[in-house]
Amino acid sequence: LLLAACGRETPPEEFLPESVEGWKAVSEVATYDTETIFGYIDGHAEVYLAYGLRRCLSRRYAEPGDAPGIVIDVFEMATSDDAFGVFTYDLDGEAVTIGHDGLYRYGWLSFWKGRWFVSIYAEDETEATRAAVFSLGHAVAARIEADAHRPALVDALPGEGLDRRSVRFLRSEQILRTHLYLGDSPVFGLAPDTGAVLAKIVRDPWSAHVAVIDFPDDSRARESFELFSRRFLEGQAAAATVEDPAGRWYGARLGDRRLVAVIAAGSGELADALLDELDPGGE
Helix, strand or coil: CHHHHHCCCCCHHHHCCCEECCEEECCCCEEECCCCHHHHCCCCHHHHHHCCCCEEEEEEEECCCCCCCEEEEEEECCCHHHHHHHHHCCCCCEECCCCEEEEEECCEEEEEECCEEEEEEECCCCHHHHHHHHHHHHHHHHHCCCCCCCCHHHHHCCCCCEEEEEEEEECCHHHHHHHCCCCCCCCCCCCCCCEEEEEEEEECCEEEEEEEEECCCHHHHHHHHHHHHHHHCCCCCCCCCEECCCCCEEEEEECCCEEEEEEEECCHHHHHHHHHHCCCCCC
């Protein structure tokens, strides 16, 4: 029994502390599921659902006096990859050493750890609320004991010229259109059982976007290649790069279950080089 108690993980409800440095919880922990989340997050619930939201735990904090309130939201996602994906949906802000990949922008701190994505925001930013947001962030991060590992797909991206603030993990065409609009029709046929990373590569004077996508089986990967080829490669089955009327270059290669693609490269040379560096057989 003693061993079991010592090895007990912190219950998620205890991720949100009762108080930190004078800031006290003024509400119980509220829990939202995949249905009630729509009533809590107006307009953005679909983003969390696209990453397999399980539940959201929320709590409000206040300090004696007239300081603006602070709200902590802790989202349990389907996997660690999905927590990273939700985090990459909005990468504005300054890097901070809280949780994993912590970011802070006016009154809002975000980070991820394990399958948890954490959002802490102040209703207004003051010197006091900024300090409190950081203190609460450290407290929450310390309570989440899970390790944080970026999706393995991230390692498949070319290193030279990689804009690390552009790296996104996603599973849906809707999220893809948010980050890189290529029209309203599907580009890759993404679905909840696929995983994809999207990033921008800058090699002066040119740039390009690249995508690496893993599918559950080879037939889905072939269907995705054919879909992309019809849209951007003039239907070619070979792994050739193609220039569009605007002078942008596209290309794709197919492995057993992995598709790699170059999108809107500034030159044919860059498109060819990136295709050579991307490994469709590396899953």
